[in-house]
Amino acid sequence: MRPPTPTAAFFKKPGENGETVKSFDCDLQLHGPYAGGVSKYLSIPLLAEQSRLKGLEILVTGDIQHQKWFEHVNAHLIENQNGVYMDKDEKTFFIIGTEVEDHHRIHHLIYLPDLTAAAEFREKVKPFGILDCSMCGRPKLRQSPEQLSQIVSDVGGFMGPGHSFTPYTGLFSRYDSVAEAYGDQAKKIPFLELGLSADTDMADTILSNHQYAFLSSSDAHSAWPHRLGREWNRIRLKEPSFKELETAVWDRSGERIEFNAGLNPREGKYHATACNLCYTQYPLRDAIESFKMKCPACGGDIKRGVADRIKMLSDTPTGKHPSFRPPYKHQLPLAEIIQLALFAKSPMTKNVQSKWRDYIDVYKDEINVLIDAPESELIETNPEIGNKIKAFRNGLVYYTPGGGGKYGEPHLFDSQKEMDQFVLEAGKRSREKNKFSGQKSLKGF
Ligand SMILES: [Zn+2]
Ligand SMILES: [Zn+2]
Known part of the structure:
Protein backbone atom coordinates (compact mmCIF):
# COMPACT_ATOMS: atom_id res chain seq x y z
CA MET A 1 0.00 0.00 0.00
CA GLU A 267 -24.62 32.05 3.43
CA GLY A 268 -26.78 28.94 2.94
CA LYS A 269 -29.69 29.35 0.55
CA TYR A 270 -32.35 28.18 3.00
CA HIS A 271 -31.11 29.95 6.12
CA ALA A 272 -33.88 32.52 6.57
CA THR A 273 -37.63 32.19 5.98
CA ALA A 274 -38.21 33.70 2.54
CA CYS A 275 -40.24 33.69 -0.67
CA ASN A 276 -38.99 31.14 -3.20
CA LEU A 277 -39.64 33.49 -6.14
CA CYS A 278 -38.66 37.03 -5.11
CA TYR A 279 -36.61 35.98 -2.05
CA THR A 280 -38.17 38.60 0.26
CA GLN A 281 -37.48 37.45 3.82
CA TYR A 282 -40.14 37.35 6.53
CA PRO A 283 -40.27 36.75 10.27
CA LEU A 284 -41.75 33.22 10.56
CA ARG A 285 -44.69 34.40 12.64
CA ASP A 286 -45.77 36.97 10.03
CA ALA A 287 -45.29 34.40 7.28
CA ILE A 288 -47.64 31.96 8.98
CA GLU A 289 -50.22 34.17 10.69
CA SER A 290 -50.51 37.16 8.35
CA PHE A 291 -49.51 35.71 5.00
CA LYS A 292 -50.41 31.98 5.28
CA MET A 293 -47.00 31.21 3.73
CA LYS A 294 -47.89 33.07 0.47
CA CYS A 295 -45.63 35.99 -0.42
CA PRO A 296 -47.61 39.27 -0.29
CA ALA A 297 -45.09 40.89 -2.63
CA CYS A 298 -45.32 38.41 -5.53
CA GLY A 299 -47.61 35.48 -4.64
CA GLY A 300 -44.77 32.93 -4.44
CA ASP A 301 -44.51 30.31 -1.70
CA ILE A 302 -42.77 31.31 1.51
CA LYS A 303 -40.32 28.63 2.61
CA ARG A 304 -39.61 28.24 6.30
CA GLY A 305 -35.88 28.77 6.84
CA VAL A 306 -33.47 26.46 8.61
CA ALA A 307 -32.84 29.02 11.39
CA ASP A 308 -36.57 29.22 12.18
CA ARG A 309 -37.06 25.44 11.98
CA ILE A 310 -34.22 24.92 14.45
CA LYS A 311 -35.62 27.63 16.74
CA MET A 312 -38.97 25.78 16.80
CA LEU A 313 -37.28 22.59 18.00
CA SER A 314 -34.68 24.23 20.19
CA ASP A 315 -34.69 23.10 23.84
CA THR A 316 -31.08 23.82 24.82
CA PRO A 317 -29.13 27.09 25.12
CA THR A 318 -26.76 28.05 22.28
CA GLY A 319 -23.17 27.14 23.09
CA LYS A 320 -24.00 23.97 25.04
CA HIS A 321 -22.39 20.96 23.36
CA PRO A 322 -21.68 17.33 24.19
CA SER A 323 -18.09 16.80 25.34
CA PHE A 324 -17.02 15.10 22.11
CA ARG A 325 -18.26 17.89 19.84
CA PRO A 326 -15.43 19.41 17.75
CA PRO A 327 -15.31 23.08 16.77
CA TYR A 328 -16.95 24.29 13.56
CA LYS A 329 -14.75 26.60 11.48
CA HIS A 330 -16.58 28.97 9.19
CA GLN A 331 -15.03 29.05 5.76
CA LEU A 332 -15.37 31.15 2.68
CA PRO A 333 -14.08 29.50 -0.51
CA LEU A 334 -10.87 31.22 -1.68
CA ALA A 335 -12.43 31.98 -5.09
CA GLU A 336 -15.19 33.92 -3.30
CA ILE A 337 -12.65 35.90 -1.26
CA ILE A 338 -10.78 36.74 -4.47
CA GLN A 339 -14.06 37.67 -6.15
CA LEU A 340 -14.74 40.16 -3.34
CA ALA A 341 -11.19 41.54 -3.42
CA LEU A 342 -11.38 42.14 -7.18
CA PHE A 343 -15.05 43.23 -7.26
CA ALA A 344 -15.61 40.48 -9.84
CA LYS A 345 -19.07 39.32 -10.91
CA SER A 346 -18.54 35.64 -10.18
CA PRO A 347 -15.97 33.31 -8.63
CA MET A 348 -15.74 31.62 -12.05
CA THR A 349 -14.45 34.64 -14.04
CA LYS A 350 -11.09 34.19 -15.75
CA ASN A 351 -9.39 36.80 -13.61
CA VAL A 352 -10.56 35.26 -10.32
CA GLN A 353 -9.62 31.76 -11.46
CA SER A 354 -6.15 32.86 -12.58
CA LYS A 355 -5.47 34.61 -9.24
CA TRP A 356 -6.81 31.52 -7.45
CA ARG A 357 -4.32 29.43 -9.44
CA ASP A 358 -1.47 31.82 -8.49
CA TYR A 359 -2.16 31.16 -4.81
CA ILE A 360 -2.37 27.40 -5.32
CA ASP A 361 0.93 27.45 -7.23
CA VAL A 362 2.62 29.06 -4.23
CA TYR A 363 0.82 27.34 -1.35
CA LYS A 364 -0.04 23.96 -2.93
CA ASP A 365 -3.69 23.85 -1.95
CA GLU A 366 -6.62 26.03 -0.90
CA ILE A 367 -7.04 24.68 2.64
CA ASN A 368 -3.44 25.68 3.30
CA VAL A 369 -4.19 29.23 2.13
CA LEU A 370 -7.42 29.49 4.12
CA ILE A 371 -6.24 27.95 7.36
CA ASP A 372 -2.53 27.29 7.71
CA ALA A 373 -0.29 29.69 5.70
CA PRO A 374 1.12 32.78 7.52
CA GLU A 375 -0.81 35.98 6.83
CA SER A 376 2.30 38.04 6.10
CA GLU A 377 3.22 35.70 3.23
CA LEU A 378 -0.31 35.67 1.85
CA ILE A 379 -0.20 39.49 1.73
CA GLU A 380 3.21 39.46 0.09
CA THR A 381 1.86 37.20 -2.67
CA ASN A 382 -0.87 39.73 -3.49
CA PRO A 383 -1.61 42.62 -1.08
CA GLU A 384 -5.19 43.18 -2.30
CA ILE A 385 -6.20 39.54 -1.94
CA GLY A 386 -3.93 38.71 0.99
CA ASN A 387 -5.51 41.47 3.07
CA LYS A 388 -8.98 40.11 2.32
CA ILE A 389 -7.91 36.62 3.43
CA LYS A 390 -6.56 38.21 6.60
CA ALA A 391 -9.84 40.11 7.11
CA PHE A 392 -11.74 36.85 6.73
CA ARG A 393 -9.51 35.01 9.18
CA ASN A 394 -10.00 37.85 11.68
CA GLY A 395 -13.78 37.74 11.46
CA LEU A 396 -14.23 40.99 9.54
CA VAL A 397 -17.03 39.44 7.54
CA TYR A 398 -20.77 40.02 7.54
CA TYR A 399 -23.30 37.88 5.71
CA THR A 400 -26.54 39.11 4.24
CA PRO A 401 -28.52 35.95 5.00
CA GLY A 402 -29.73 33.63 2.25
CA GLY A 403 -33.27 32.26 2.06
CA GLY A 404 -35.94 30.85 -0.25
CA GLY A 405 -33.28 29.20 -2.46
CA LYS A 406 -30.97 32.22 -2.83
CA TYR A 407 -27.48 32.06 -1.33
CA GLY A 408 -26.50 34.62 1.29
CA GLU A 409 -23.88 37.23 0.45
CA PRO A 410 -20.59 37.66 2.28
CA HIS A 411 -19.07 41.12 2.72
CA LEU A 412 -15.44 41.60 3.84
CA PHE A 413 -14.14 44.72 5.61
CA ASP A 414 -10.80 46.33 6.27
CA SER A 415 -11.71 47.41 9.81
CA GLN A 416 -14.18 46.72 12.61
CA LYS A 417 -15.49 50.29 12.29
CA GLU A 418 -16.28 49.82 8.61
CA MET A 419 -18.05 46.55 9.38
CA ASP A 420 -20.10 48.00 12.26
CA GLN A 421 -21.30 50.82 10.00
CA PHE A 422 -22.34 48.34 7.29
CA VAL A 423 -24.19 46.12 9.76
CA LEU A 424 -26.06 49.14 11.14
CA GLU A 425 -27.17 50.20 7.67
CA ALA A 426 -28.07 46.62 6.67
CA GLY A 427 -30.36 46.43 9.73
CA LYS A 428 -32.08 49.67 8.71
CA ARG A 429 -32.54 48.49 5.11
CA SER A 430 -34.07 45.19 6.20
CA ARG A 431 -36.52 46.91 8.59
CA GLU A 432 -37.57 49.23 5.74
CA LYS A 433 -38.05 46.27 3.40
CA ASN A 434 -40.21 44.41 5.91
CA LYS A 435 -42.34 47.51 6.45
CA PHE A 436 -42.76 47.81 2.67
CA SER A 437 -43.78 44.14 2.27
CA GLY A 438 -46.23 44.52 5.12
CA GLN A 439 -47.92 47.56 3.53
CA LYS A 440 -48.14 45.78 0.21
CA SER A 441 -49.74 42.84 1.93
CA LEU A 442 -52.45 44.97 3.50
CA LYS A 443 -53.51 46.12 0.02
CA GLY A 444 -53.51 42.53 -1.12
CA PHE A 445 -55.84 41.22 1.58
ZN1 LIG B 1 -29.91 16.02 -1.05
ZN1 LIG C 1 -42.21 36.80 -3.36
Whole structure:
Protein backbone atom coordinates (compact mmCIF):
# COMPACT_ATOMS: atom_id res chain seq x y z
CA MET A 1 0.00 0.00 0.00
CA ARG A 2 1.22 3.47 -0.86
CA PRO A 3 1.27 5.75 2.20
CA PRO A 4 -0.88 8.88 2.04
CA THR A 5 0.93 11.94 0.73
CA PRO A 6 1.56 14.50 3.47
CA THR A 7 -0.18 17.84 2.93
CA ALA A 8 -0.63 20.98 4.96
CA ALA A 9 -3.30 19.09 6.86
CA PHE A 10 -0.92 16.30 7.77
CA PHE A 11 0.02 15.83 11.38
CA LYS A 12 0.85 12.97 13.68
CA LYS A 13 -0.36 12.34 17.19
CA PRO A 14 0.11 9.19 19.27
CA GLY A 15 -3.19 7.35 19.65
CA GLU A 16 -4.39 5.61 22.81
CA ASN A 17 -2.20 2.56 22.21
CA GLY A 18 0.80 4.41 20.92
CA GLU A 19 -0.52 4.11 17.37
CA THR A 20 -0.08 6.96 15.00
CA VAL A 21 -3.18 8.68 13.73
CA LYS A 22 -3.21 11.14 10.88
CA SER A 23 -5.73 13.77 9.98
CA PHE A 24 -7.50 13.62 6.65
CA ASP A 25 -9.54 16.39 5.10
CA CYS A 26 -12.70 14.74 3.81
CA ASP A 27 -15.63 15.88 1.69
CA LEU A 28 -18.23 13.15 2.08
CA GLN A 29 -21.07 14.32 -0.12
CA LEU A 30 -21.03 15.09 -3.82
CA HIS A 31 -22.78 13.94 -6.98
CA GLY A 32 -21.76 12.18 -10.18
CA PRO A 33 -22.81 13.40 -13.64
CA TYR A 34 -26.12 11.49 -13.64
CA ALA A 35 -27.76 13.55 -10.90
CA GLY A 36 -29.89 16.62 -11.69
CA GLY A 37 -27.97 19.85 -12.30
CA VAL A 38 -24.53 18.23 -12.48
CA SER A 39 -22.06 18.90 -15.29
CA LYS A 40 -21.92 15.94 -17.69
CA TYR A 41 -18.12 16.32 -17.79
CA LEU A 42 -17.69 15.48 -14.13
CA SER A 43 -15.40 12.47 -13.77
CA ILE A 44 -13.20 10.70 -11.25
CA PRO A 45 -9.94 12.09 -12.74
CA LEU A 46 -11.38 15.64 -12.60
CA LEU A 47 -12.58 15.21 -9.00
CA ALA A 48 -9.21 13.77 -8.00
CA GLU A 49 -7.32 16.63 -9.65
CA GLN A 50 -9.50 19.33 -8.12
CA SER A 51 -9.59 17.78 -4.68
CA ARG A 52 -5.80 17.95 -4.46
CA LEU A 53 -5.82 21.63 -5.42
CA LYS A 54 -8.44 22.17 -2.78
CA GLY A 55 -6.43 20.21 -0.22
CA LEU A 56 -8.93 17.39 0.29
CA GLU A 57 -7.57 13.89 0.74
CA ILE A 58 -10.73 11.78 0.92
CA LEU A 59 -13.83 12.18 -1.24
CA VAL A 60 -16.94 10.06 -1.56
CA THR A 61 -17.75 8.74 -5.04
CA GLY A 62 -21.42 9.74 -4.76
CA ASP A 63 -24.26 8.13 -6.74
CA ILE A 64 -22.69 4.66 -6.69
CA GLN A 65 -25.90 2.68 -7.34
CA HIS A 66 -26.16 4.29 -10.82
CA GLN A 67 -24.96 1.68 -13.30
CA LYS A 68 -23.03 4.04 -15.61
CA TRP A 69 -21.36 5.91 -12.77
CA PHE A 70 -20.56 2.60 -11.07
CA GLU A 71 -18.81 1.45 -14.27
CA HIS A 72 -16.90 4.73 -14.53
CA VAL A 73 -15.84 4.51 -10.88
CA ASN A 74 -14.83 0.87 -11.30
CA ALA A 75 -12.73 1.70 -14.36
CA HIS A 76 -10.98 4.72 -12.84
CA LEU A 77 -10.32 3.72 -9.25
CA ILE A 78 -8.03 1.11 -7.85
CA GLU A 79 -8.63 -0.41 -4.46
CA ASN A 80 -6.04 0.87 -2.05
CA GLN A 81 -7.01 -1.16 0.97
CA ASN A 82 -10.03 -2.08 3.03
CA GLY A 83 -12.70 -0.25 1.12
CA VAL A 84 -10.71 2.85 0.25
CA TYR A 85 -9.91 3.46 -3.41
CA MET A 86 -7.51 5.75 -5.22
CA ASP A 87 -7.58 7.36 -8.64
CA LYS A 88 -4.91 6.06 -11.00
CA ASP A 89 -2.63 9.07 -10.46
CA GLU A 90 -2.85 8.36 -6.75
CA LYS A 91 -3.99 11.85 -5.93
CA THR A 92 -7.06 11.23 -3.81
CA PHE A 93 -8.68 8.54 -1.69
CA PHE A 94 -12.29 7.67 -2.42
CA ILE A 95 -14.92 6.09 -0.17
CA ILE A 96 -17.91 4.40 -1.80
CA GLY A 97 -21.22 6.12 -1.16
CA THR A 98 -24.39 7.74 -2.38
CA GLU A 99 -27.38 9.90 -1.49
CA VAL A 100 -30.95 8.63 -1.85
CA GLU A 101 -34.41 10.12 -1.44
CA ASP A 102 -36.92 8.13 0.63
CA HIS A 103 -40.69 7.66 0.22
CA HIS A 104 -41.34 11.05 1.86
CA ARG A 105 -38.68 12.92 -0.17
CA ILE A 106 -36.19 12.98 2.73
CA HIS A 107 -32.52 12.67 1.71
CA HIS A 108 -30.08 10.23 3.29
CA LEU A 109 -26.32 9.78 2.91
CA ILE A 110 -25.08 6.22 2.65
CA TYR A 111 -21.50 4.89 2.94
CA LEU A 112 -20.66 1.36 1.81
CA PRO A 113 -17.68 -0.92 2.58
CA ASP A 114 -16.58 -1.46 -1.05
CA LEU A 115 -17.75 -1.84 -4.64
CA THR A 116 -18.99 -5.39 -4.02
CA ALA A 117 -21.29 -4.05 -1.30
CA ALA A 118 -22.34 -1.28 -3.70
CA ALA A 119 -23.41 -3.89 -6.26
CA GLU A 120 -25.38 -5.74 -3.55
CA PHE A 121 -26.97 -2.49 -2.41
CA ARG A 122 -28.00 -1.78 -6.02
CA GLU A 123 -29.69 -5.18 -6.33
CA LYS A 124 -31.54 -4.70 -3.05
CA VAL A 125 -32.94 -1.25 -3.87
CA LYS A 126 -33.68 -1.94 -7.55
CA PRO A 127 -37.31 -3.01 -6.88
CA PHE A 128 -38.07 0.31 -5.13
CA GLY A 129 -37.25 2.94 -7.74
CA ILE A 130 -35.70 3.92 -11.07
CA LEU A 131 -31.92 3.73 -10.72
CA ASP A 132 -30.36 4.41 -14.10
CA CYS A 133 -32.02 7.36 -15.84
CA SER A 134 -29.88 10.32 -16.90
CA MET A 135 -31.09 12.40 -13.92
CA CYS A 136 -31.41 9.86 -11.13
CA GLY A 137 -27.92 9.73 -9.67
CA ARG A 138 -29.81 10.42 -6.46
CA PRO A 139 -32.65 7.92 -6.84
CA LYS A 140 -36.10 8.21 -5.30
CA LEU A 141 -36.76 4.96 -3.44
CA ARG A 142 -40.13 3.83 -2.16
CA GLN A 143 -38.70 2.98 1.25
CA SER A 144 -38.96 4.49 4.72
CA PRO A 145 -35.84 5.65 6.60
CA GLU A 146 -36.18 2.52 8.73
CA GLN A 147 -36.32 0.20 5.71
CA LEU A 148 -33.36 1.97 4.07
CA SER A 149 -31.30 1.64 7.23
CA GLN A 150 -32.05 -2.09 7.30
CA ILE A 151 -30.82 -2.52 3.71
CA VAL A 152 -27.70 -0.44 4.38
CA SER A 153 -26.80 -2.43 7.48
CA ASP A 154 -27.46 -5.72 5.62
CA VAL A 155 -24.67 -4.81 3.17
CA GLY A 156 -22.33 -3.58 5.92
CA GLY A 157 -22.69 0.16 5.44
CA PHE A 158 -23.77 3.08 7.61
CA MET A 159 -25.96 6.10 6.97
CA GLY A 160 -27.51 9.29 8.30
CA PRO A 161 -29.63 12.20 7.08
CA GLY A 162 -28.16 14.69 4.57
CA HIS A 163 -28.61 18.51 4.86
CA SER A 164 -30.83 17.57 7.79
CA PHE A 165 -32.57 20.90 8.39
CA THR A 166 -33.38 22.14 4.89
CA PRO A 167 -36.97 22.64 3.80
CA TYR A 168 -38.40 20.10 1.31
CA THR A 169 -35.86 17.28 1.75
CA GLY A 170 -34.15 17.57 5.14
CA LEU A 171 -35.14 15.10 7.86
CA PHE A 172 -36.24 17.89 10.22
CA SER A 173 -38.64 19.30 7.64
CA ARG A 174 -40.86 16.30 8.50
CA TYR A 175 -39.65 14.86 11.81
CA ASP A 176 -38.75 16.40 15.17
CA SER A 177 -35.77 14.13 15.80
CA VAL A 178 -33.47 11.66 14.07
CA ALA A 179 -34.87 8.86 16.26
CA GLU A 180 -38.44 9.63 15.19
CA ALA A 181 -37.48 9.20 11.52
CA TYR A 182 -35.47 5.98 11.83
CA GLY A 183 -37.65 4.25 14.44
CA ASP A 184 -36.21 0.92 15.55
CA GLN A 185 -33.14 1.49 13.39
CA ALA A 186 -32.20 4.77 15.12
CA LYS A 187 -29.47 3.16 17.20
CA LYS A 188 -27.62 2.37 13.97
CA ILE A 189 -27.40 6.03 12.92
CA PRO A 190 -24.06 7.58 13.93
CA PHE A 191 -24.25 11.05 12.34
CA LEU A 192 -26.33 13.78 10.87
CA GLU A 193 -25.07 16.03 8.10
CA LEU A 194 -25.58 19.71 8.84
CA GLY A 195 -26.12 21.12 5.35
CA LEU A 196 -24.98 24.55 4.19
CA SER A 197 -27.59 26.52 6.14
CA ALA A 198 -26.79 25.21 9.64
CA ASP A 199 -23.73 24.73 11.82
CA THR A 200 -22.84 23.01 15.09
CA ASP A 201 -24.01 25.85 17.33
CA MET A 202 -27.43 25.81 15.72
CA ALA A 203 -27.87 22.02 15.58
CA ASP A 204 -26.82 21.51 19.20
CA THR A 205 -29.64 23.72 20.46
CA ILE A 206 -31.72 20.54 19.95
CA LEU A 207 -30.73 18.23 22.81
CA SER A 208 -31.57 14.99 20.99
CA ASN A 209 -28.84 15.86 18.44
CA HIS A 210 -26.17 15.63 21.15
CA GLN A 211 -25.91 11.87 20.63
CA TYR A 212 -24.87 12.17 16.97
CA ALA A 213 -21.64 13.12 15.26
CA PHE A 214 -21.99 16.06 12.90
CA LEU A 215 -20.61 15.92 9.38
CA SER A 216 -20.38 18.90 7.06
CA SER A 217 -20.18 18.24 3.34
CA SER A 218 -20.22 20.23 0.12
CA ASP A 219 -23.05 18.46 -1.76
CA ALA A 220 -21.04 19.63 -4.78
CA HIS A 221 -22.66 19.44 -8.22
CA SER A 222 -19.40 20.41 -9.96
CA ALA A 223 -15.66 20.28 -9.34
CA TRP A 224 -15.25 24.09 -9.28
CA PRO A 225 -13.14 25.03 -6.27
CA HIS A 226 -15.88 27.17 -4.70
CA ARG A 227 -18.22 24.15 -4.79
CA LEU A 228 -16.13 21.04 -4.13
CA GLY A 229 -15.02 21.17 -0.50
CA ARG A 230 -17.04 24.28 0.35
CA GLU A 231 -17.80 22.22 3.48
CA TRP A 232 -15.59 19.42 4.78
CA ASN A 233 -14.34 17.63 7.90
CA ARG A 234 -10.85 17.04 9.30
CA ILE A 235 -10.96 13.47 10.62
CA ARG A 236 -8.25 11.51 12.44
CA LEU A 237 -7.71 8.03 11.07
CA LYS A 238 -5.11 5.40 11.84
CA GLU A 239 -5.23 4.60 8.14
CA PRO A 240 -7.59 5.58 5.36
CA SER A 241 -10.08 2.71 5.34
CA PHE A 242 -13.85 2.31 5.39
CA LYS A 243 -13.82 0.68 8.85
CA GLU A 244 -11.62 3.41 10.27
CA LEU A 245 -13.93 6.09 8.90
CA GLU A 246 -16.93 4.30 10.38
CA THR A 247 -15.12 3.95 13.73
CA ALA A 248 -14.21 7.64 13.69
CA VAL A 249 -17.79 8.71 13.00
CA TRP A 250 -19.02 6.52 15.88
CA ASP A 251 -16.28 7.60 18.29
CA ARG A 252 -17.59 9.71 21.18
CA SER A 253 -14.40 10.09 23.19
CA GLY A 254 -11.31 10.11 20.99
CA GLU A 255 -11.79 13.46 19.24
CA ARG A 256 -11.63 11.66 15.94
CA ILE A 257 -13.49 14.38 14.09
CA GLU A 258 -11.04 17.20 14.70
CA PHE A 259 -13.27 19.94 13.31
CA ASN A 260 -16.00 20.66 10.81
CA ALA A 261 -15.43 23.39 8.26
CA GLY A 262 -18.00 25.09 6.12
CA LEU A 263 -19.93 28.14 5.11
CA ASN A 264 -21.34 30.46 7.70
CA PRO A 265 -24.96 29.23 7.83
CA ARG A 266 -26.16 32.71 6.85
CA GLU A 267 -24.62 32.05 3.43
CA GLY A 268 -26.78 28.94 2.94
CA LYS A 269 -29.69 29.35 0.55
CA TYR A 270 -32.35 28.18 3.00
CA HIS A 271 -31.11 29.95 6.12
CA ALA A 272 -33.88 32.52 6.57
CA THR A 273 -37.63 32.19 5.98
CA ALA A 274 -38.21 33.70 2.54
CA CYS A 275 -40.24 33.69 -0.67
CA ASN A 276 -38.99 31.14 -3.20
CA LEU A 277 -39.64 33.49 -6.14
CA CYS A 278 -38.66 37.03 -5.11
CA TYR A 279 -36.61 35.98 -2.05
CA THR A 280 -38.17 38.60 0.26
CA GLN A 281 -37.48 37.45 3.82
CA TYR A 282 -40.14 37.35 6.53
CA PRO A 283 -40.27 36.75 10.27
CA LEU A 284 -41.75 33.22 10.56
CA ARG A 285 -44.69 34.40 12.64
CA ASP A 286 -45.77 36.97 10.03
CA ALA A 287 -45.29 34.40 7.28
CA ILE A 288 -47.64 31.96 8.98
CA GLU A 289 -50.22 34.17 10.69
CA SER A 290 -50.51 37.16 8.35
CA PHE A 291 -49.51 35.71 5.00
CA LYS A 292 -50.41 31.98 5.28
CA MET A 293 -47.00 31.21 3.73
CA LYS A 294 -47.89 33.07 0.47
CA CYS A 295 -45.63 35.99 -0.42
CA PRO A 296 -47.61 39.27 -0.29
CA ALA A 297 -45.09 40.89 -2.63
CA CYS A 298 -45.32 38.41 -5.53
CA GLY A 299 -47.61 35.48 -4.64
CA GLY A 300 -44.77 32.93 -4.44
CA ASP A 301 -44.51 30.31 -1.70
CA ILE A 302 -42.77 31.31 1.51
CA LYS A 303 -40.32 28.63 2.61
CA ARG A 304 -39.61 28.24 6.30
CA GLY A 305 -35.88 28.77 6.84
CA VAL A 306 -33.47 26.46 8.61
CA ALA A 307 -32.84 29.02 11.39
CA ASP A 308 -36.57 29.22 12.18
CA ARG A 309 -37.06 25.44 11.98
CA ILE A 310 -34.22 24.92 14.45
CA LYS A 311 -35.62 27.63 16.74
CA MET A 312 -38.97 25.78 16.80
CA LEU A 313 -37.28 22.59 18.00
CA SER A 314 -34.68 24.23 20.19
CA ASP A 315 -34.69 23.10 23.84
CA THR A 316 -31.08 23.82 24.82
CA PRO A 317 -29.13 27.09 25.12
CA THR A 318 -26.76 28.05 22.28
CA GLY A 319 -23.17 27.14 23.09
CA LYS A 320 -24.00 23.97 25.04
CA HIS A 321 -22.39 20.96 23.36
CA PRO A 322 -21.68 17.33 24.19
CA SER A 323 -18.09 16.80 25.34
CA PHE A 324 -17.02 15.10 22.11
CA ARG A 325 -18.26 17.89 19.84
CA PRO A 326 -15.43 19.41 17.75
CA PRO A 327 -15.31 23.08 16.77
CA TYR A 328 -16.95 24.29 13.56
CA LYS A 329 -14.75 26.60 11.48
CA HIS A 330 -16.58 28.97 9.19
CA GLN A 331 -15.03 29.05 5.76
CA LEU A 332 -15.37 31.15 2.68
CA PRO A 333 -14.08 29.50 -0.51
CA LEU A 334 -10.87 31.22 -1.68
CA ALA A 335 -12.43 31.98 -5.09
CA GLU A 336 -15.19 33.92 -3.30
CA ILE A 337 -12.65 35.90 -1.26
CA ILE A 338 -10.78 36.74 -4.47
CA GLN A 339 -14.06 37.67 -6.15
CA LEU A 340 -14.74 40.16 -3.34
CA ALA A 341 -11.19 41.54 -3.42
CA LEU A 342 -11.38 42.14 -7.18
CA PHE A 343 -15.05 43.23 -7.26
CA ALA A 344 -15.61 40.48 -9.84
CA LYS A 345 -19.07 39.32 -10.91
CA SER A 346 -18.54 35.64 -10.18
CA PRO A 347 -15.97 33.31 -8.63
CA MET A 348 -15.74 31.62 -12.05
CA THR A 349 -14.45 34.64 -14.04
CA LYS A 350 -11.09 34.19 -15.75
CA ASN A 351 -9.39 36.80 -13.61
CA VAL A 352 -10.56 35.26 -10.32
CA GLN A 353 -9.62 31.76 -11.46
CA SER A 354 -6.15 32.86 -12.58
CA LYS A 355 -5.47 34.61 -9.24
CA TRP A 356 -6.81 31.52 -7.45
CA ARG A 357 -4.32 29.43 -9.44
CA ASP A 358 -1.47 31.82 -8.49
CA TYR A 359 -2.16 31.16 -4.81
CA ILE A 360 -2.37 27.40 -5.32
CA ASP A 361 0.93 27.45 -7.23
CA VAL A 362 2.62 29.06 -4.23
CA TYR A 363 0.82 27.34 -1.35
CA LYS A 364 -0.04 23.96 -2.93
CA ASP A 365 -3.69 23.85 -1.95
CA GLU A 366 -6.62 26.03 -0.90
CA ILE A 367 -7.04 24.68 2.64
CA ASN A 368 -3.44 25.68 3.30
CA VAL A 369 -4.19 29.23 2.13
CA LEU A 370 -7.42 29.49 4.12
CA ILE A 371 -6.24 27.95 7.36
CA ASP A 372 -2.53 27.29 7.71
CA ALA A 373 -0.29 29.69 5.70
CA PRO A 374 1.12 32.78 7.52
CA GLU A 375 -0.81 35.98 6.83
CA SER A 376 2.30 38.04 6.10
CA GLU A 377 3.22 35.70 3.23
CA LEU A 378 -0.31 35.67 1.85
CA ILE A 379 -0.20 39.49 1.73
CA GLU A 380 3.21 39.46 0.09
CA THR A 381 1.86 37.20 -2.67
CA ASN A 382 -0.87 39.73 -3.49
CA PRO A 383 -1.61 42.62 -1.08
CA GLU A 384 -5.19 43.18 -2.30
CA ILE A 385 -6.20 39.54 -1.94
CA GLY A 386 -3.93 38.71 0.99
CA ASN A 387 -5.51 41.47 3.07
CA LYS A 388 -8.98 40.11 2.32
CA ILE A 389 -7.91 36.62 3.43
CA LYS A 390 -6.56 38.21 6.60
CA ALA A 391 -9.84 40.11 7.11
CA PHE A 392 -11.74 36.85 6.73
CA ARG A 393 -9.51 35.01 9.18
CA ASN A 394 -10.00 37.85 11.68
CA GLY A 395 -13.78 37.74 11.46
CA LEU A 396 -14.23 40.99 9.54
CA VAL A 397 -17.03 39.44 7.54
CA TYR A 398 -20.77 40.02 7.54
CA TYR A 399 -23.30 37.88 5.71
CA THR A 400 -26.54 39.11 4.24
CA PRO A 401 -28.52 35.95 5.00
CA GLY A 402 -29.73 33.63 2.25
CA GLY A 403 -33.27 32.26 2.06
CA GLY A 404 -35.94 30.85 -0.25
CA GLY A 405 -33.28 29.20 -2.46
CA LYS A 406 -30.97 32.22 -2.83
CA TYR A 407 -27.48 32.06 -1.33
CA GLY A 408 -26.50 34.62 1.29
CA GLU A 409 -23.88 37.23 0.45
CA PRO A 410 -20.59 37.66 2.28
CA HIS A 411 -19.07 41.12 2.72
CA LEU A 412 -15.44 41.60 3.84
CA PHE A 413 -14.14 44.72 5.61
CA ASP A 414 -10.80 46.33 6.27
CA SER A 415 -11.71 47.41 9.81
CA GLN A 416 -14.18 46.72 12.61
CA LYS A 417 -15.49 50.29 12.29
CA GLU A 418 -16.28 49.82 8.61
CA MET A 419 -18.05 46.55 9.38
CA ASP A 420 -20.10 48.00 12.26
CA GLN A 421 -21.30 50.82 10.00
CA PHE A 422 -22.34 48.34 7.29
CA VAL A 423 -24.19 46.12 9.76
CA LEU A 424 -26.06 49.14 11.14
CA GLU A 425 -27.17 50.20 7.67
CA ALA A 426 -28.07 46.62 6.67
CA GLY A 427 -30.36 46.43 9.73
CA LYS A 428 -32.08 49.67 8.71
CA ARG A 429 -32.54 48.49 5.11
CA SER A 430 -34.07 45.19 6.20
CA ARG A 431 -36.52 46.91 8.59
CA GLU A 432 -37.57 49.23 5.74
CA LYS A 433 -38.05 46.27 3.40
CA ASN A 434 -40.21 44.41 5.91
CA LYS A 435 -42.34 47.51 6.45
CA PHE A 436 -42.76 47.81 2.67
CA SER A 437 -43.78 44.14 2.27
CA GLY A 438 -46.23 44.52 5.12
CA GLN A 439 -47.92 47.56 3.53
CA LYS A 440 -48.14 45.78 0.21
CA SER A 441 -49.74 42.84 1.93
CA LEU A 442 -52.45 44.97 3.50
CA LYS A 443 -53.51 46.12 0.02
CA GLY A 444 -53.51 42.53 -1.12
CA PHE A 445 -55.84 41.22 1.58
ZN1 LIG B 1 -29.91 16.02 -1.05
ZN1 LIG C 1 -42.21 36.80 -3.36
